[in-house]
Amino acid sequence: MQFHIKKNKNIIHGVLLLDKPYGLSSNNALKKIKYLLNAKKVGYTGTLDPFATGLLPLCFGEATKFSNYLSEADKYYEAIIHLGITTETGDIEGKIIDFNKNIPNSIEIIEKILINFHGKISQIPPMYSALKYKGIPLYKYARSGITIKRKLRYIKIYKITIIDYTIPYLTLRIHCSKGTYIRVLSEDIGKMLGCGAHLKYLRRIGIDKLTLDKCLNIDTIIKYSEYERISSLIPIDILLSSFGIIYLSDLLSKRFLHGQNLFLSDENIYILIKSGFISNNKVRVYNKKNCQFLGIGFINNFFLLTPVRLISLF
Template identity: 55%
Template structure:
């Protein structure tokens, strides 16, 4: 007889270091098993061949997950030069460009400068992007090519960590929606040697670093009490926004959906705290100092 555990009221942010070979949903399933929360979701897919930072929101934190999803990301990417891949990564069929002499660091850095700023990318066929409710990679596996529109993304910075003959190691800081495997392919074409992605690690999302992440293994080995201690407060990942303290009357008005005037407020998003210094949600201010609720905690 299987006894179902009751779902737990658990709220917070968990920074997970996703291991190689796991899909983001497989990692999420592990967290569901460890914590048994009523609500849970991750904030940005990593391919099974990628490792690194995967923020997971539990409970009330799921209400604010879009702010992490929309944040800039930093990756370390390893690119193999001299070949192209049918999938853009190490899982595909390789085609050699028969290159004998590979570009030096100066040539690579000059090419990289052309990728900085706003660039256009065509989403790869081997991606989770949906077409008529079906992921593109599913069409690709059936040998079907779907026309894709180019999309504009932003490369905030891109630099060489190491270059060893035909292997290039880069650090890339970019906007959401950037396909690193497409960047690797486009760079290979620019260098006229071909290239495909052989390794990818996400090291940062917004202000959150992989240095503060925990492995699935360490979570599994922790006691229930210690697992709870691994969770970060919900407002922890919203600290890019200024904070405002509300009076009891202001708190009541905000919770009723009313517009509240707050001296010192201006245009922008604010973290709201009550008189007990408890985080209660986010509001958007206008130039006149009026606050309108965006998202509220239920607890």
């Protein structure tokens, strides 16, 4: 008779910045890393399609409480758009449904068109997406030949930069708001150029202030020991790098962690004002003595600090 000893899961807290490879879904990437770190609790923020690569933050333990704040942040992508070919899904994984040889031969034509895509624009989410209708992802309806009416949504394109144009491939760097579908953007650019297009390549290179610089790929993580894997986690507050910061004394830290409202000291008010903080906003809160991250607080016009989300590491 054989006996198998079940290894206890590691209770760990922090963020791992994964460089997701081509062909792996975000969920499968999550499962793989969860297994490698033997982690008890893990989630991700900002889904990437299987054919897309790049920055995928994985949140462990208490970090999962704050993952939704990063989902709200701006995104940065590098994309290659294939002009002249339209596909069923808007990307390379779909069946080709149209060819058009009337591709622009001048980058100036494309530059004039791209002006129309700066600022606040509307998009209709694609059928081949993870958005749900009656609890079922839209892509499952699409695969069954069913089309669901989708609501128009507004997103913001802050900047589109042409990196290269080698006919028929247009390479762009895009800074956009949350909820932007680069596949839809590619198709819309193709429509406005009159030749059609689909997304050939997509790589997420940034989310808010997070970049690929500190990312690890799966092959590297596999070579690490379990200790090295866990040591690769970065602090939870990296998810909130765009938030203002305040520091509390030991006494006020305890009161904050007990959910009490606090009036800020003149010192903290000065720091916030100097940093350009806007009232009625959220801040990162730390213990001044040991710089321990305590959670997120909301500050009103009277500089009253209200706990919003707290960590439970004590």
